[in-house]
Amino acid sequence: xxxxxxxxxxxxxxxxxxxxxxxxxxxxxxxxxxxxxxxxxxxxxxxxxxxxxxxxxxxxxxxxxxxxxxxxxxxxxxxxxxxxxxxxxxxxxxxxxxxxxxxxxxxxxxxxxxxxxxxxxxxxxxxxxxxxxxxxxxxxxxxxxxxxxxxxxxxxxxxxxxxxxxxxxxxxxxxxxxxxxxxxxxxxxxxxxxxxxxxxxxxxxxxxxxxxxxxxxxxxxxxxxxxxxxxxxxxxxxxxxxxxxxxxxxxxxxxxxxxxxxxxxxxxxxxxxxxxxxxxxxxxxxxxxxxxxxxxxxxxxxxxxxxxxxxxxxxxxxxxxxxxxxxxxxxxxxxxxxxxxxxxxxxxxxxxxxxxxxxxxxxxxxxxxxxxxxxxxxxxxxxxxxxxxxxxxxxxxxxxxxxxxxxxxxxxxxxxxxxxxxxxxxxxxxxxxxxxxxxxxxxxxxxxxxxxxxxxxxxxxxxxxxxxxxxxxxxxxxxxxxxxxxxxxxxxxxxxxxxxxxxxxxxxxxxxxxxxxxxxxxxxxxxxxxxxxxxxxxxxxxxxxxxxxxxxxxxxxxxxxxxxxxxxxxxxxxxxxxxxxxxxxxxxxxxxxxxxxxxxxxxxxxx
Numbered sequence: 001x002x003x004x005x006x007x008x009x010x011x012x013x014x015x016x017x018x019x020x021x022x023x024x025x026x027x028x029x030x031x032x033x034x035x036x037x038x039x040x041x042x043x044x045x046x047x048x049x050x051x052x053x054x055x056x057x058x059x060x061x062x063x064x065x066x067x068x069x070x071x072x073x074x075x076x077x078x079x080x081x082x083x084x085x086x087x088x089x090x091x092x093x094x095x096x097x098x099x100x101x102x103x104x105x106x107x108x109x110x111x112x113x114x115x116x117x118x119x120x121x122x123x124x125x126x127x128x129x130x131x132x133x134x135x136x137x138x139x140x141x142x143x144x145x146x147x148x149x150x151x152x153x154x155x156x157x158x159x160x161x162x163x164x165x166x167x168x169x170x171x172x173x174x175x176x177x178x179x180x181x182x183x184x185x186x187x188x189x190x191x192x193x194x195x196x197x198x199x200x201x202x203x204x205x206x207x208x209x210x211x212x213x214x215x216x217x218x219x220x221x222x223x224x225x226x227x228x229x230x231x232x233x234x235x236x237x238x239x240x241x242x243x244x245x246x247x248x249x250x251x252x253x254x255x256x257x258x259x260x261x262x263x264x265x266x267x268x269x270x271x272x273x274x275x276x277x278x279x280x281x282x283x284x285x286x287x288x289x290x291x292x293x294x295x296x297x298x299x300x301x302x303x304x305x306x307x308x309x310x311x312x313x314x315x316x317x318x319x320x321x322x323x324x325x326x327x328x329x330x331x332x333x334x335x336x337x338x339x340x341x342x343x344x345x346x347x348x349x350x351x352x353x354x355x356x357x358x359x360x361x362x363x364x365x366x367x368x369x370x371x372x373x374x375x376x377x378x379x380x381x382x383x384x385x386x387x388x389x390x391x392x393x394x395x396x397x398x399x400x401x402x403x404x405x406x407x408x409x410x411x412x413x414x415x416x417x418x419x420x421x422x423x424x425x426x427x428x429x430x431x432x433x434x435x436x437x438x439x440x441x442x443x444x445x446x447x448x449x450x451x452x453x454x455x456x457x458x459x460x461x462x463x464x465x466x467x468x469x470x471x472x473x474x475x476x477x478x479x480x481x482x483x484x485x486x487x488x489x490x491x492x493x494x495x496x497x498x499x500x501x502x503x504x505x506x507x508x509x510x511x512x513x514x515x516x517x518x519x520x521x522x523x524x525x526x527x528x529x530x531x532x533x534x535x536x537x538x539x540x541x542x543x544x545x546x547x548x549x550x551x552x553x554x555x556x557x558x559x560x561x562x563x564x565x566x567x568x569x570x571x572x573x574x575x576x577x578x579x580x581x582x583x584x585x586x587x588x589x590x591x592x593x594x595x596x597x598x599x600x601x602x603x604x605x606x607x
Contacts, residue, residue, distance in 0.1 A: 006144045009063040010136040013147070016059065017129040020122035023049040027119065035188055035217065043106035046115060053118055053155050064148025071114040071157040073578035076104040076548070104577070111576050113158070120177070121154040127309070130317050175358035176301060178228035182365050183298050185221040186291040192217050193287030208270040211280055218283050221290075222373055231366035236279040236375030238382050241269040279379060286372030294365050301361070304354035311347040315340040384568070421449050466508060474504040475530055478511055478539075485515045487523060487543070493530035497591040499537060503567055507539055507585060510560045510571075514583050517556055518543035523581075532591075539585040547579035560585075 027049060030041040050072070057068040079087045079097040087094045094100055109115055128150075135143045192214040199210045215237070222233040244252050244265040251258045252265045259265055274280055311328050319326045319340065327333040331343050424446050431439040469477045475495050482489035498504075511528065518526050523545035531538045549557065561571050569587035 003140050006141040007133065007136050010133040010144060010147075013059065013063070014126075014129045014132050016056065017126045020052060020126055023052055024119065024122050039106075043102070043109050046109045047105075049122065050118070052122070056151065057155065060148045060151050064144050064151075066145065066148030066152055068148075068152045068156040071117075071155065073108065073112050073114070073576060076101075076108050076577040079104075108577055114155070117158075118155055121151075125151075125154070127313065130313075130321075134316070134320055169355065172355035172358050175228075175362050176305065176355055179294075179298050179301065179358055179362040179365065181228065182221070182225060182362065182369070183291075183294045185217075185224060186287070186294045186369075189217055189221055189283075189287040190291040193284040196284055204271070205267070208267070208274050211274045215283070218286075218373060221369065225366040225369055229363045229366040231363060231370055233366070233370045233374050236282070236373070236379045238273065238277045238279070238379060241273050244269065277379075278376065282372055282376075286369065289372060290365075290369050293368055297361050297365060301354045301358065304350045308347045308351035308354065311350075312344070315343060315347070418453065421446055421453070424449070466505075469504055469508050470501075473498050474507060477504070477508050478528055478530060481508070481512055481515060482526075482528060485526070486519055487515065488525040489515075489528065490526075491528045491530070493528075495530065495532050499532070499591065500589050503537065503587055503589040506563050506567055506569075507537065507587065510563055510585055511539060511541060513556050513560055514541045514543075517549070518545055518581070521545045521549075523579075535588055535590060537585075537587045537589050540582065541585075542580055542582045544580050546577075547575045547581050548577050549573060549575035549581050549583075 027042070027045050030045040034042040054070070057070070061067050079089070079094075079100040081097070082088055085095075087097050087100050089100045089103070129147075132143070132147055135147075196207075196211060196214055199206055219235065222235070226232050244254075244262050246252055246262075251260060252262050253259075254265050254268050311331070314326050314328050315334065319334065325333055325335040328343075331346065334340050334343060424442050428439045428442045428446070431442065466477060468480050472480075473495070475491075475493065479491045482491050499507075515526060518541075523543040526541065526543040529538075529540040529542075557571070557573065564571055564585060564587060567587050567589070569585065572584040572586070573581070574584075575581040
């Protein structure tokens with residue numbers, strides 16, 4: 001009876017899994033609508049498709065005996081109304097919470113790794129489940145439990161990516177998927193590049209908003225190429241033009257034309273900015289070239305992979321269930337299991353041939369995309385000049401605030417103590433002849449006050465430049481911060497020498513701020529990785545907190561950005577709802593060839 005029940009359940013699971021293709025089709029349609037600006041359908045479709053996965057998890061738990069918890073990240077919290085009655089999201093204010101909640105839920109659904117795994121499972125599972133009734137007929141209930149474990153691996157919770165050791169097939173299959181993903185994104189970019197050319201020819205006033213809109217598609221290709229291959233493709237665009245300045249008579253001048261309102265001067269400036277930026281035309285050319293090159297590189301792998309998957313389905317699904325005799329070009333006809341076993345190694349060899357070059361090919365495609373979508377020397381120089389203009393004012397404001405803080409601490413702390421000590425010294429002079437005992441008591445109080453003043457002065461000096469930084473260098477100073485932190489901390493990495501002292505101080509205080517934020521928001525552990533390569537200092541601080549950090553909402557993170565901006569550095573923050581939060585500090589710098597003090601090193605890397 002259990003055997004018959006297992007076979008019936010296998011057929012039911014196979015029939016139910018076919019409905020996943022309906023979900024895949026609807027998600028692809030809504031994703032296409034998302035690419036053309038209809039953004040309201042994709043998020044609800046993804047959440048609706050999760051119901052099918054939840055039903056499959058319940059069936060697998062009931063019929064296969066394998067419990068599968070939900071793998072999704074925690075839902076984003078509801079927006080909180082501020083005192084003035086508005087809802088704030090970054091630099092935007094909203095009268096109602098609907099838009100913020102909808103945007104957060106869309107981001108939560110799209111950035112959750114479980115969403116991508118679930119989509120792949122919905123695409124692959126029906127093909128594999130068609131084999132399930134045959135396998136259960138041969139193996140019985142044991143095969144059904146194996147299918148439950150296989151389903152748990154796909155749509156169940158996963159350990160962190162760094163804790164998973166991927167085998168050869170997994171790594172190369174993932175790279176093949178990334179390769180096809182670059183092809184798909186390149187084709188989408190090609191479509192929008194053609195659309196931009198049509199706008200340039202027939203609707204020039206719409207050129208600026210259309211190009212800016214299409215740049216988001218190109219940015220997606222840059223971002224995903226970096227996520228998939230590690231090949232970073234920076235944005236190459238020139239900085240946007242400044243707002244027009246009126247003349248003395250209040251009019252705005254563009255060439256020989258005068259305008260009473262700034263609207264048309266702004267439109268003219270934005271159009272010239274778009275058309276004169278070489279990156280605009282490089283994006284359009286790259287849309288065609290990247291599509292052609294990626295298609296040419298991926299068609300052999302696609303053909304081999306498709307031929308192998310179809311061959312396996314024909315030999316082991318179609319032949320046993322539908323037709324006892326099958327023929328799959330260019331292999332001879334097969335009518336027995338022995339013949340199918342003889343041809344299977346050739347099909348598996350084609351499968352391996354499609355997978356083997358995938359990691360190398362996808363990296364080369366990303367490098368080719370970087371040639372066309374990355375910055376040129378002129379755009380790098382323009383971006384650097386604009387960034388220095390922006391950071392110059394930030395550095396000035398930061399320095400002025402720091403000087404005011406030091407002045408306030410000296411005035412309210414040390415100066416007050418010194419004035420009190422001077423008054424007590426006057427009292428000691430008056431009492432030393434008439435009341436020596438009272439004079440001794442005041443002298444003892446003066447000694448204690450001087451000790452406290454010296455301690456406060458040392459704390460103030462340490463806030464300006466910590467002594468541990470001068471004595472031991474950046475890496476050991478960061479280890480000292482980790483030891484003082486209440487979190488379970490781990491510091492890894494190495495430096496080839498002493499970094500420039502101003503950069504060391506900047507990074508030290510930035511790491512201190514990040515550790516304070518992690519402890520304040522309830523994190524339990526934090527890891528810090530320090531590295532130096534190609535004249536770039538990189539510090540990665542990762543905590544297991546609740547996530548949701550946003551530099552626009554916190555003065556601490558904004559202060560870190562200002563600090564780094566003074567050294568042409570940058571802060572990259574990844575903090576999805578539910579965590580973890582990963583802050584990456586990158587500062588171009590040099591190794592100090594003549595450090596001010598000899599370096600000593602600690603031996604512990606874990607706090």
